[in-house]
Amino acid sequence: MFQQLTALPADPLLGIAVAYRQDDNPKKVDLGVGVYKTEEGNTPILTSVKKSLQILLDSEESKSYIQARGNQAFLDGMEKLVLGADNPLLSSNRVESVQAPGGTGSLKLGFELIKRGNPNAKIWVSGPTWANHNALIKSTGLASEEYPYYDKVNNQLRADEMLEAFAKLGKDDVVLLHGCCHNPTGEDIPADLWPKIADLAVENGFTPFIDIAYQGFGTDLETDVQGVRHLLSKVPEALIATSCSKNFGLYRERTGLITTISESPVAAGIALTHVLNIAREIYSMPPSYGGATVGILLGDEALTTEWKTELAEMCARMRSLRALLVDKLHARDVDQSFDFINRQNGMFTFLGITPEQVQAIRDEYSIYMAGSSRINIAGISNSNVDYIADAVAAVLKK
Ligand SMILES: Cc1ncc(COP(=O)(O)O)c(C=O)c1O
Secondary structure (H helix, E strand, O other): OHHHOOOOOOOHHHHHHHHHHHOOOOOOEEOOOOOOOOOOOOOOOOHHHHHHHHHHHHHOOOOOOOOOOOOHHHHHHHHHHHHOOOOHHHHOOOEEEEEEOHHHHHHHHHHHHHHHHOOOOEEEEEEOOOHHHHHHHHHHOOEEEEEEOEEOOOOEEOHHHHHHHHHOOOOOEEEEEEOOOOOOOOOOOOOOOHHHHHHHHHHHOOEEEEEEOOOOOOOOOOHHHHHHHHHHHHOOOEEEEEEOOOOOOOHHHOOEEEEEEOOOHHHHHHHHHHHHHHHHHHOOOOOOHHHHHHHHHHOOHHHHHHHHHHHHHHHHHHHHHHHHHHHHHHOOOOOOOOOHHHHOOOOEEEOOOOHHHHHHHHHHHOEEOOOOOEEEHHHOOOOOHHHHHHHHHHHHHO
């Protein structure tokens, strides 16, 4: 049977990670894989998370299965974090959440639910979007198409074209929106556009599906989801896939949740039975550790305050790295402006250089980034920023 298979090419980003590891240039820089890093290039466990984990270790008495929908303290805490503690939706009985293995697992449950609700649904993804979105939609067997999002030539949002595309959608359409810190572009939907998207969704009947993987990495926990909250307050139905990988630093614990907002409490209860049934068919029960840890953290005021401080520090570091990189590039008299990097949010930006220039930087300087020129801002540090700016300036002036 396995002889019938042909080998698949390596995932491009994971391939970059392997090439980086094998490179023995002491000056090598990894701007590829999307994990947060400190100045020293580490991805440490947050202190607030470590304390919460310790509480879990000290109090956990069984390794029996947890309940199918996940850890209740986790689900309650995360709903409040995403929607806002005083959001009327929380007491409407229209909201149901299920813990899932990471943001990826949450997205998968969401797409499978859409397929059950409407097999003819088409998923609209931003052009470009996180590559795994396309893979997940394809694996679910749903149709998908791109809506205009990012103008790579002028490094800006294609706002008008995006709204024009949304104006043509209807009841069979689902629009996948990045809640904040768009991956891969870093270009977010500005505050004044969210109400317009909400109006179009209400008028035309398309369903928003919000992917929130970086809450707190843009400006702060509240500002980052203001637009999303407005949209959710207007539409009858929506889905939200939330990841705790980045903002809690729980990458390997696979922690996330899928939230459905339904038109009525009855519809919400029915949707929940389907999400649980889909999860049962794929992996049966969610992993416990990450959800239990976040549940403890968000249920404890002191730990929550400590986590918010740590998160704000990560966010501020990425902001300052953006500014530093822009200053260093401009100081090298490059022709183009890189000011757009300062306007953008989160962990990523496109440098806006060609695949050939990306390759040249890799060959000549051992600086690794995606072929699209997407870089992980957190891979920059005070000690490598001059080296990176030298490399980019050199290939641009060639
Ligand atoms: C836009 C986006 N959504 C979802 C995820 C899912 O993250 P995870 O499955 O690691 O929680 C990521 C991770 O990189 C992402 O960038």
